[in-house]
Amino acid sequence: MMLIRKLSPDETPPWELLVLADPSRMIVEGYIKSSCIYVGEISGVIMAVYVVKETSKIVVEIMNVAVHEDYQGKGLGKQLISHAINEASNQGYAQLEIGTGNSSIHQLKLYQQCGFRIVGVDFDYFTRSYDEPIYENGLLCQDMIRLCYTFEN
Template sequence: MIRELNKDEELPLDLLLLADPSEKLVRKYISRGKCFIMYLHGTIIGTYVLIPTRPETVEIVNIAVNEEYHDRGYGKQLVLHAIETAKYEGYKTIEIGTGNSGIVQLALYQKCGFRMTSIDRDFFVRHYDEPIFENGIKVIDMVRLSQDL
């Protein structure tokens, strides 16, 4: 089950920090968007955040699944739910970005219909104080993808 997090509920910060290691940035963008949570047997195992960025455009700025539930299709379910939510809310375009080293994420997003649109060079150097490594690769650039709805 996936649903929007109520305003009086505790933020699933542990999950959000799996996708974005900066608590400061997470708290900043979470205030501008909507957080959705995925439950399995009464436990929150996944989350994503949608924020409007431009007229008729929304972005998935964070998406994460508890590591013990990886490789079971839950990430894909979250992405597809975000796409359907964006359509339902009347957006015409949905965007997402990931680090240059996000091999699994890039494959998943393309399987869900996203296409690469640009690279934001040095994004992670400009916005994060500490270096980030993923799959043995330093995360430097943001690969941007989008999908027309």
């Protein structure tokens, strides 16, 4: 069983997980300063993380979500996304957004299974924003696929 909790300001962020989802520590450092970090613990050890940032009064975005490699494929990612949806709903947001790479096949499937809809593509985002090319699932990660979960009010 995974316990999900908000990371307190005096705790060190789980960098090994954060850079698993986003290889640029510099980019991660840029958004975590104004974000909330939630961690998933199993037996008191952090095995998963997600980061959310308010982008407007009614919209919050998942900026980063990662599960330790040894625990991937066991439903922890779905637990994190479900937690993020519930938190955003409880806090009164109208939408929860997330972006992922065109090559992130498993993530695209997961987000849609959780109720997110594709709302756009930021063409060449990853080739524009990262110094080194990113390859995943045998594909060059070039474009950011934007997805949105809309709450019924």
